[in-house]
Amino acid sequence: MKWHLLAVGQRLPDWAEAAYEDYAKRFPPEARVHLRTVKAEPRSSGKPVEALMAAERQRLEAALPKGARLVVLDERGDRCTTAALAQRLRQWQLDGIDVAFVIGGPDGLDPALRDAAHWRLRLSDMTLPHALARVLLIEQLYRAWSLNTGHPYHRE
Template sequence: MKLIIAAVGTRMPDWIETGYREFAKRLPRDCPMELVEVKAEPRASGKPPAALMAAEAERLRAALPSRCRLVVLDERGDDLTTRQLADRMGRWMQEGDDVAFVIGGPDGLDPAFKSSAHEKLRLSSLTLPHAMVRVLLSEALYRAWSLLNNHPYHRE
């Protein structure tokens, strides 16, 4: 199983790249994590937010494997504990499909794209910068993996 973090937006600050890479490199070869970035639709184009999100959704669809479990990050998604995320990850590993976690752009994700997802997850009740979500999500996924594999990183 491969973990994919698909995010709208490119050219992130160095500290975001460093944070993401730190957790991605900790995962073993049998559970790699990959970052897929797609270009955000220019906000100065004058297009309405719905058109911007639709264009970004098309880029996301094109960038993702045709067969993967699609998990969108959404403020109305499931609010999981680390243990619950680890349990879910264990099920995903048994199923064997790659899992793509999708982070939307400044206006969020296209409603049709969200409705096509297998699952919706919520990281926090706080409003978070989209770039920071990459780091938080990669750490959460590494922590869930470490819990599943009795690695001492996670302490309960």
């Protein structure tokens, strides 16, 4: 099983890039998170928001690994503790299916992509900038992985 993170937006602030890379390099080679970014549709184009999100959806769908379980980050998604995420990841690992976590663009995800998801995950009840959401997701994946491997990173 491989983990993939697909995100709209290619350029992160330096602080977010450094934080993301810090967590990404902590995973062992067999548990790496594979990051793929897609270009955000220019907001200055004058197109309606729906058209912008649809264009981003097409790019994300093209980048999705074939047959992967689709998990979208969505403010209306399910709340989840780290322990519950670890349990879910453990079950998915037993299923042997790749998992793709998707972070949308500035306006969120196109409803068709949200509706196609196997799971909608909410990282917080608060609004997060996309750079911070990417860092928070990789940190929680690392924490869940470490919990599943018995590493003392997670404390209850």
